[in-house]
Amino acid sequence: MVKEGSKAWLRLIFTRRNGLSLLLVLHFTVLLINNLPHTAFTYKVDGLYLWYLNLTGQYQKGWGMYNNPTRANDHFLVKVFDLRNQDKEYKYLQIDNPRELYFVESIAYSSNPLQSHLARAYLMFKEKDLELSQYQRVELYRYSTTINLQSGNRPQPTQVWQLEEVKEDADE
Secondary structure, eight states: OHHHHHHHHHHHHSOHHHHHHHHHHHHHHHHHHHTSOOOHHHHHHHHHHHHHHHHHTOOOSSOGGGTSOOSSOOEEEEEEEESSOTTSOOEEEEOOOHHHHHHHHHHHTSOHHHHHHHHHHHHHHHHHHHTOOTTEEEEEEEEOTTSOOEETTEEOOSEEEEOOOOOOOSOO
């Protein structure tokens, strides 16, 4: 009689409805964690759930909405150039990380003093991340369809952020 009761209990717990509910809870937990700001916690658990997002096709590298700018979203590029050889062709880098795209987009919509500070911090990070030589520099370009200036086949950027050298006064 005890064995029959335990089997009924197991049948009650492991039903299709309970299994489906558990899968839905796990799915939405993964989506919630993926949308959290990047912290030490999310960095530690990225390896536990990113495989699932890649498998289901929900994780998009580079996010397609940034490939063709519209009035709702702009296109951002990082330009790498060499100060010694200005005639050399520039290298344009796509921003692939969604969290980095969100940060760069927030630079564009910030107020002016904060915008300059955020752009400087981002460009300094990008220089260190790309391990550039002392003669190479980076610039951040924002392309938007709100202003359609054409130069040949390439649209002109609506905003450009440059990393300026900080000059310290000798008097201080």
